[in-house]
Amino acid sequence: MAKHELIPLPYAENELEPVISGKTLSFHHGKHLLAYVNNLNALLPGSGMEDLSIEEIVKKADGGILNNAGQVMNHNLYFKQFRKPQNDNAPAGKLGKLIQEQFGSFEAFKDEFTKKGATLFGSGWVWLSIDKQGKLVITQEPNASNPIQKGLAPLLTFDVWEHAYYLDYQNRRPDHIAALWQIVNWEEIESRIPAL
Numbered sequence: 001m002a003k004h005e006l007i008p009l010p011y012a013e014n015e016l017e018p019v020i021s022g023k024t025l026s027f028h029h030g031k032h033l034l035a036y037v038n039n040l041n042a043l044l045p046g047s048g049m050e051d052l053s054i055e056e057i058v059k060k061a062d063g064g065i066l067n068n069a070g071q072v073m074n075h076n077l078y079f080k081q082f083r084k085p086q087n088d089n090a091p092a093g094k095l096g097k098l099i100q101e102q103f104g105s106f107e108a109f110k111d112e113f114t115k116k117g118a119t120l121f122g123s124g125w126v127w128l129s130i131d132k133q134g135k136l137v138i139t140q141e142p143n144a145s146n147p148i149q150k151g152l153a154p155l156l157t158f159d160v161w162e163h164a165y166y167l168d169y170q171n172r173r174p175d176h177i178a179a180l181w182q183i184v185n186w187e188e189i190e191s192r193i194p195a196l
């Protein structure tokens, strides 16, 4: 059977500082994500889903397999979307244009995304996705959910589980979300837009 692997980080553990500390990344990637990968590999034998991709498992599974596969898929997209902090970091190209057209401005988009992340009750994820008509959608997804379960293509996500920010920001989730805009790799996000 295919074994799911812990993805390598595409940057050094301290490269996202001061937005995300090396200590947080070390625990978040090396402990939390690793546990979801190991749990998924332990649950899959006998499920009939041993050879499916992570996306196919998330669309099909329920219970413990869905929870762990969802968290593996969510974290893989999350960790791959960052780069070292930049001032005035903003999307350009096709994605920048779509955001401008559909939200009015990048600032208006950030405000709505930030508000949805800050007000998500409990643990979960705020997502920017694109639907099959090419329309951008912001959703709050509880726990391990992913917009792919609703037929959307996931583009950008902020993890608002406390383990993502508590060491660096304690209870200040809105401050953490505000800082994350400095490290979004917008070229990576644009590359996730499926061909229509």
Ligand code: MN
Residues within 6 Å of the ligand: 028, 032, 075, 159, 161, 163, 164
């Ligand atoms: Mn997490």
